[in-house]
Structure formats: structure tokens, C-alpha cells
Amino acid sequence: MISDDSQALLQLQNINKSFPGVQALKDVTMTVLPGEIHGLLGENGAGKSTLMKILNGVYQADAGSIMWQGQAIDLNSPQAAQQSGISMIHQELALVGYLDAGKNIFLGREPHGMIPGTINWRKMYADARHILEELGLTIDVKRPVRFFSIAQRQMIEVAKALSFDARLIIMDEPTSSLTDREVETLFYQMRSLREQGVSIIFISHRLEEIFEICDRVTVLRDGQWVATSPIEELDRDILIKHMVGREVNQIYERRSNQASEHIVLEVQNLNRGARVKDISFQLRQGEILGIAGLVGAGRTEMLETIFGVHPAKSGTIAINGKPVSIRRPDQAIKQGIGFVTEDRKGQGLFPVMTVAANIAMTRLTELVRTVFVNWREVNSLAEDFIKRLDIRTPSPQQNVRNLSGGNQQKVVISRWLTLNPRVLILDEPTRGIDVGAKSEIYRLIQQLAADGVGIIMASSELPEILGVSDRVLVMHEGRFAGEFDPKQATQDDLMVAATGTYQEGCLK
Amino acid sequence: MRLNSRDLSWQVIISALLRRGMVLIVLVALMVYFTSQSDRFLQQRNLINILEQNAALIIITVGMTLTMLIAGIDLSVGSVAALAGAISAGLIVNNGLPFGVSVVITLAMGFGIGLINGSLIIWGKLPPFIATLAMLGIGRGLTLVYTEGRPISLNGVEEYTFYGRGDVVLPLLGEIPVSVLVALAVVIISGVVLSTTRFGLHVYAIGGNEETARLAGVPVNRVKMIAYGSSGMLAALGGMLLTARLFSAQPQAAVGLELDAIAAAVLGGVSLFGGVGNVFGAVTGGLLVGVLSNGMNLLRLASFLQQMIQGVVLVLAVAVDMITKRVEGL
Numbered sequence: 001m002i003s004d005d006s007q008a009l010l011q012l013q014n015i016n017k018s019f020p021g022v023q024a025l026k027d028v029t030m031t032v033l034p035g036e037i038h039g040l041l042g043e044n045g046a047g048k049s050t051l052m053k054i055l056n057g058v059y060q061a062d063a064g065s066i067m068w069q070g071q072a073i074d075l076n077s078p079q080a081a082q083q084s085g086i087s088m089i090h091q092e093l094a095l096v097g098y099l100d101a102g103k104n105i106f107l108g109r110e111p112h113g114m115i116p117g118t119i120n121w122r123k124m125y126a127d128a129r130h131i132l133e134e135l136g137l138t139i140d141v142k143r144p145v146r147f148f149s150i151a152q153r154q155m156i157e158v159a160k161a162l163s164f165d166a167r168l169i170i171m172d173e174p175t176s177s178l179t180d181r182e183v184e185t186l187f188y189q190m191r192s193l194r195e196q197g198v199s200i201i202f203i204s205h206r207l208e209e210i211f212e213i214c215d216r217v218t219v220l221r222d223g224q225w226v227a228t229s230p231i232e233e234l235d236r237d238i239l240i241k242h243m244v245g246r247e248v249n250q251i252y253e254r255r256s257n258q259a260s261e262h263i264v265l266e267v268q269n270l271n272r273g274a275r276v277k278d279i280s281f282q283l284r285q286g287e288i289l290g291i292a293g294l295v296g297a298g299r300t301e302m303l304e305t306i307f308g309v310h311p312a313k314s315g316t317i318a319i320n321g322k323p324v325s326i327r328r329p330d331q332a333i334k335q336g337i338g339f340v341t342e343d344r345k346g347q348g349l350f351p352v353m354t355v356a357a358n359i360a361m362t363r364l365t366e367l368v369r370t371v372f373v374n375w376r377e378v379n380s381l382a383e384d385f386i387k388r389l390d391i392r393t394p395s396p397q398q399n400v401r402n403l404s405g406g407n408q409q410k411v412v413i414s415r416w417l418t419l420n421p422r423v424l425i426l427d428e429p430t431r432g433i434d435v436g437a438k439s440e441i442y443r444l445i446q447q448l449a450a451d452g453v454g455i456i457m458a459s460s461e462l463p464e465i466l467g468v469s470d471r472v473l474v475m476h477e478g479r480f481a482g483e484f485d486p487k488q489a490t491q492d493d494l495m496v497a498a499t500g501t502y503q504e505g506c507l508k
Numbered sequence: 509m510r511l512n513s514r515d516l517s518w519q520v521i522i523s524a525l526l527r528r529g530m531v532l533i534v535l536v537a538l539m540v541y542f543t544s545q546s547d548r549f550l551q552q553r554n555l556i557n558i559l560e561q562n563a564a565l566i567i568i569t570v571g572m573t574l575t576m577l578i579a580g581i582d583l584s585v586g587s588v589a590a591l592a593g594a595i596s597a598g599l600i601v602n603n604g605l606p607f608g609v610s611v612v613i614t615l616a617m618g619f620g621i622g623l624i625n626g627s628l629i630i631w632g633k634l635p636p637f638i639a640t641l642a643m644l645g646i647g648r649g650l651t652l653v654y655t656e657g658r659p660i661s662l663n664g665v666e667e668y669t670f671y672g673r674g675d676v677v678l679p680l681l682g683e684i685p686v687s688v689l690v691a692l693a694v695v696i697i698s699g700v701v702l703s704t705t706r707f708g709l710h711v712y713a714i715g716g717n718e719e720t721a722r723l724a725g726v727p728v729n730r731v732k733m734i735a736y737g738s739s740g741m742l743a744a745l746g747g748m749l750l751t752a753r754l755f756s757a758q759p760q761a762a763v764g765l766e767l768d769a770i771a772a773a774v775l776g777g778v779s780l781f782g783g784v785g786n787v788f789g790a791v792t793g794g795l796l797v798g799v800l801s802n803g804m805n806l807l808r809l810a811s812f813l814q815q816m817i818q819g820v821v822l823v824l825a826v827a828v829d830m831i832t833k834r835v836e837g838l
Binding site for chain 2: 058078079082088090094095096097098099103107108109110113117118119160
């Protein structure tokens with residue numbers, strides 16, 4: 001591998017950027033070599049996205065220089081970046097759902113037709129098909145993008161990036177919504193791009209992926225450069241230390257199973273459509289039950305059925321041994337079930353309201369004196385939880401959307417805790433949360449279990465499932481496909497069950 | 509990688525057909541019903557009359573569709589139509605300008621008002637609803653000031669009124685009102701532009717996801733300005749046709765026309781959230797509104813009742829749209 005900086009594809013030197021009240025980047029330096037996959041790591045708020053937006057021409061640096069193929073370059077718009085050969089695949093997939101794949105790939109650079117202003121549709125679709133075929137993807141280019149799976153959309157994004165003849169592709173958490181199998185496909189494409197001399201900046205929160213795919217890694221912390229090294233010289237502990245700035249001995253602190261004999265929730269033969277088939281399980285008081293499975297296996301649908309978001313077609317649910325009818329969320333809440341949803345911003349938070357209001361929302365009826373909300377009690381309730389869960393916010397009056405992902409998640413959990421739930425369901429509780437905050441969430445979950453709450457935790461991250469749960473159930477196509485003891489099971493065991501290749505006698 | 513089986517089930521196919529063909533089905537059903545109830549309905553004279561009465565609405569609906577496709581709206585079209593009628597008549601009657609010059613100035617004024625709407629929305633960061641609501645008030649006020657609240661008569665200005673009541677004899681079709689031909693031209697041109705040109709694709713892209721369009725290098729602001737400008741210009745054109753039909757510019761002309769245009773577009777499958785729909789659907793929606801009111805007049809329904817029925821039809825159409833969208837998993 002080339003390590004002479006004079007042959008670098010890209011050199012960012014002493015980049016500074018501030019926003020009102022915040023210095024987002026301070027003297028950041030980074031070098032990308034031709035044909036390498038360069039991991040960019042850092043906690044949320046470390047400045048990764050800002051740096052990448054500068055590179056993509058969305059923001060302009062306040063100070064510092066960008067050298068592209070040995071020459072200073074001015075990236076003042078996304079178009080300028082694209083013309084230079086820098087493409088970005090955004091975290092929120094940037095495709096127009098109603099438009100077809102071909103139109104999306106060439107949007108903004110449509111081939112000209114014979115008549116000025118018109119488009120050469122035939123050439124556009126032929127080129128789109130060609131690029132997709134090179135990526136090993138045979139899909140209908142005239143099909144609206146909204147009908148494709150997230151993974152296929154991701155590949156359409158890659159195709160879009162390649163259609164610019166990109167020399168450098170920035171991928172901002174491309175794997176966050178992919179299944180493991182789809183991640184493998186993406187990695188395969190990334191490696192073949194690297195062989196063709198394309199460089200990739202890869203951002204991910206999943207350290208396993210960083211170790212699997214990256215050649216070199218740069219770590220940012222608090223807007224500053226911390227380290228750049230070849231991946232061979234790094235291990236997990238060093239990386240985490242770089243990212244959080246302190247030793248993290250273990251992210252997952254093992255604890256002994258403290259589940260009591262008392263069965264708090266029992267589900268029998270629950271059915272609803274193709275994604276919830278014949279689901280039966282028991283949850284003990286103080287137990288952490290992990291639910292694993294690929295995206296689309298029905299985890300969320302199953303949890304939503306238990307919580308009454310979509311009522312079950314058949315089956316029974318019993319709380320503390322007593323059968324209950326749950327056809328709507330409020331009935332589930334009355335039975336002492338809480339549900340921390342996967343989509344924090346869309347379903348969990350009231351984003352324009354304060355931390356206090358977010359925490360107290362489900363208790364508001366009790367906090368009303370005659371007609372007026374008793375704000376003093378709302379605040380004192382909120383302050384209790386801010387202290388108890390160590391929510392980092394300047395005040396209960398802070399707007400909740402200004403908090404980091406981890407602290408937002410704690411606000412959501414607090415709201416459920418105000419109801420003293422018997423059962424707390426958490427769907428992807430650490431999605432989009434950085435490493436340091438993740439371990440706090442895990443500790444919180446374990447603390448709740450120790451206090452006697454029954455916990456159901458669904459997650460796509462197998463290390464998390466294995467590290468936190470007392471017992472793991474794996475879903476495949478709407479059914480349970482295996483039960484595991486996390487102390488003995490490996491990630492491979494869970495994968496085998498999740499992909500439906502698990503057969504009795506096949507393992508061990 | 510395979511398709512989800514869900515994507516191509518028969519429910520989805522029926523639902524998609526229903527969504528796209530909905531207006532047409534309702535339109536035909538209404539026409540069959542009115543034909544059975546009144547022998548005057550299906551007469552050529554009545555059908556041509558429906559087209560003639562709704563030529564202005566259809567033109568204005570095309571402009572509305574443009575603004576709705578970019579996830580905006582233009583509430584000022586009725587006022588702009590009235591102002592255009594007054595200015596075009598005034599320039600001829602009061603200032604003695606030739607008809608052609610007056611038309612060009614009026615269309616330019618409509619385009620200019622649209623550009624002001626666009627500027628308020630793009631650079632003033634006003635929501636389209638508010639910016640164009642303000643322009644609705646301003647436009648009506650300007651019309652009243654300009655006309656001093658009195659109609660401007662066009663008696664004797666035949667080259668103008670020809671566009672309201674005149675006919676052209678075409679081979680095969682016979683006598684066709686000029687206003688209908690103007691509307692047809694607008695519909696065809698805008699339909700072709702939206703479906704074949706770069707501008708058209710950009711309109712759909714912006715309505716589908718403005719941020720994505722911007723990042724892809726689509727000249728978002730320019731496209732939006734052209735869409736609002738075109739809506740203003742088409743409103744002015746529609747206003748002149750209305751004026752020609754009435755033989756005079758009425759200061760209170762076209763009050764509430766923006767609501768008819770929105771209803772027509774929505775009936776025709778244009779989404780209020782942008783990115784979905786096309787001109788032909790919108791025009792069919794406009795015809796549906798026209799046929800409904802014509803038929804109800806023939807049946808001598810009280811006008812209060814007519815308004816209620818129009819409301820119910822709108823609700824039903826939007827409900828079908830919502831349900832089919834859910835079935836298709838949009």
C-alpha cells in the first residue's frame with residue numbers, strides 16, 4: 001500500500017468549522033490514499049458528519065485547505081464536489097421514492113435529447129442498466145424506487161455515485177438499516193470498487209464492520225483529530241479508547257440472571273399476518289429476553305402486536321397469569337406494558353417539546369389541577385428522572401431535540417418509567433447511539449431488570465443481544481426459529497437460526 | 509434480490525388501477541346517470557357548453573397542478589384571474605392599446621405575480637399557503653382599486669370577446685369554441701413538457717424529495733420560480749377567457765376559483781404533498797367538477813344542495829386515494 005502523502009488522493013489540512021455557539025471542527029487533518037477504504041470513527045457529535053459535509057460541498061470550512069489529487073480545490077457546492085469526483089451516500093437515503101431507479105441515478109445530469117430541454121430517455125435507462133449490472137444488480141430500472149428494499153436502494157445510491165465517475169465515495173452509515181447478508185453484498189461491492197482504484201470513506205458505529213472492511217481508520221473526538229492508523233495496528237479496546245477518550249474495559253458488563261420464577265407475561269399462539277406466526281413465549285419478572293432476527297423477520301411486528309398497535313388475529317396474552325385483552329396501545333399501557341419504539345424521532349419523542357414535557361406526557365392527567373397543568377410537579381418529576389437516569393441536559397426546559405441520541409433515548413425510557421411498568425419492550429434501543437452512551441443504556445436496562453421489570457429487547461446487533469440478554473429467541477419469517485442461552489451461544493449460532501438454515505441435530 | 513410478493517398482489521393491481529382510473533370511472537358513471545335522467549345532457553350543444561364553461565377552470569387547474577407537484581400551492585389564482593381580466597380590458601378600453609399588446613402585457617403581469625409568490629416562498633421562506641394567501645388578498649384589492657369597483661365593459665371589442673363566445677369550424681368535429689381550443693393547447697403543451705423534458709422531471713423530483721433534488725444538482729429554485737410563474741401566467745390566461753365570456757371585466761370575477769382548481773387537481777389524483785399526479789388527471793378532475801354542476805343544473809337541484817354534493821364527492825375521492833395508497837403500501 002502506498003503511504004507517501006504526496007500521492008494522496010485527498011488531503012484535508014487544519015480544517016476548522018464553527019456554528020453559532022459550537023466549534024464543530026478544530027484543526028482536523030485527514031489523508032485518503034487512492035484505492036483504500038478509510039474508516040471514519042467517532043461518537044455522535046464528534047464532527048464526522050460536518051467534516052463529510054465540507055468534503056461534499058454542503059458546508060464550507062472556515063479555515064484550512066483541501067488538496068485533491070495534489071491540487072488545492074474549492075468545494076463550494078455538492079455539484080462542484082461531484083464534478084471533482086467526490087460522491088456521498090447519505091445516511092438518510094437520498095432517493096426520490098416516486099421516481100424510478102433510472103431517473104434517480106441520473107437526476108440532475110440527465111442525458112440531453114435531440115430537442116433542447118428534453119431527455120434522451122433510452123440512453124438514460126440503458127446507462128442506468130449498465131451501471132447496475134456492473135454492480136451485479138439486475139433490477140427493473142423503470143420501477144419506482146419506493147418498491148425496492150432498503151438494501152436495493154442502497155445499491156441504487158452506489159450506482160448513482162458511480163455514475164459520476166467518482167474517485168472517492170463517502171458512505172455515511174450505509175449499513176445501519178441492512179441485514180447482515182445485505183451488508184456482505186455491500187462489502188463485496190466495496191472491495192471490488194477498491195480494486196478498481198476507487199477510494200471509500202466508510203462511517204459506521206459497528207466496530208466489527210470497521211475491522212472487517214477498512215484498510216485505515218481515522219478517529220475524531222469532540223471535533224478534533226485523535227488518531228489515524230492502519231487497521232492492523234488497532235484493536236477494539238484501543239478504538240473505543242480513542243473514541244470516548246477513556247478506558248472502557250467492557251461495553252457489556254455481564255451480570256447473573258436475576259429473573260424470578262414469577263411469570264409476568266405469557267403469550268400463546270399469537271398470530272397476525274405473515275410476520276407474526278404462532279408466537280408463544282413466557283417472560284419472567286426481572287428477566288431480559290433478547291429477540292434477534294434479520295430485518296423483516298417480524299420482530300417489530302410481533303412487539304407491536306403485543307402492545308396492541310395492530311391487534312392480533314388470534315392468540316392470548318396473559319399478565320401475571322391473568323388473560324387480558326389488548327387491542328389498542330392504551331390497553332397495553334393499563335396492563336403495565338411500556339414500548340420504546342425503534343423510530344425514536346418519529347414515534348418516541350415530541351421533538352419540539354421540552355425534556356420535562358416529554359417525560360411527564362403520559363402522566364399529565366394526574367398532574368392537572370382542575371384545568372391547569374401543574375408545571376411545578378411536571379418539572380420535579382422530570383428532575384427526578386434526569387438525576388436517576390443521568391440524562392445530560394442543561395435543564396428540564398431544554399428542547400428535547402437538542403439532546404444527543406443516547407440522552408433522547410433515556411428521555412423516552414423515563415416516560416415509560418413514570419408509569420412503573422411491569423414489562424418494558426425495547427425495539428432497537430441503541431440504534432444511532434454512540435458507544436459510550438450505549439453502555440449506559442445497557443446498564444440502565446440491567447438496572448431495570450434488577451428492579452423486577454420484565455424486559456423484552458429486540459435488536460439487529462448480535463453482540464448486543466448476546467451481551468445483555470438472559471435468554472435469546474431468534475425470529476425467522478414471523479416465527480421463533482430457536483432459543484439460546486447467550487452464555488453459550490455464538491453469533492454464528494444466532495445467524496444460522498435467523499437465516500432459517502437451522503435444523504435439529506445440525507448444530508453440535 | 510427478489511421483489512416482495514406483496515408488491516404485485518391482485519389487490520395492489522386493482523388498487524393502482526382504481527387510483528389512476530378513479531376520476532375517469534366516476535366521470536363516466538356520472539355522465540351515464542345524467543343521460544338517463546335528462547335527454548338534454550348528452551346533446552352535443554350541452555357537452556360543448558360544459559367544455560366552454562370550464563375552459564378557464566381547466567387552464568387554471570393546470571397551473572395549480574404545477575405548484576402542487578412541487579409540494580406547494582397557489583391560492584392567488586382566482587384574484588390573479590380577476591386582476592388579469594380587469595387590466596387586459598382596461599388597457600384596451602381606457603388606454604387604447606391593441607388587443608395583442610394587452611394580452612402580452614397581461615400574461616407577463618401574471619407571470620410576474622407568480623414570480624413574486626415564488627420569491628416569497630423561496631427567499632422569504634414563507635409557507636406557500638401563506639405567501640399565496642397574502643397574494644390572494646392583494647390581487648383582489650388591486651383589482652378593486654383598478655376598476656374602482658365597477659365592471660369594465662368590452663362591448664364592441666370583438667377580437668377580445670371572440671375568445672369567449674367565438675367558434676372555429678374544424679374538419680370532422682364541426683364548430684368548436686375557441687376557448688376550448690386554447691385550453692386544449694395548454695393541456696397538451698404542459699402535459700408534454702411535464703412528461704418529456706428535464707424541467708418536468710425536475711418538478712417531480714422536487715415534489716418527491718426537495719433535499720435530494722438539491723443534492724443531485726437540480727436547480728431547485730429556478731424550477732420552483734418557473735412553476736409559480738407559470739401558475740400566475742395561466743391564471744391570467746384563464747382570467748382573460750372568463751372576461752371574454754362575460755363581455756366585461758368584473759371586479760368580483762373568479763372568487764373562490766382557487767378552491768375549484770384545488771378540488772379538480774385532487775380529484776384527478778394530484779397529491780397535496782407533491783410529486784404525484786399529472787396534468788391529464790387534473791383536467792379530468794376539472795371536467796368532473798364541470799359535469800357534476802352542469803348535470804345538477806339540468807336536474808334543477810337547488811344550488812345549496814349542489815355545493816354539498818360537490819363537497820361529498822371531494823371527500824369520497826380523497827378517501828379512495830388514501831385507502832388505495834395504503835393498500836399499495838406507499
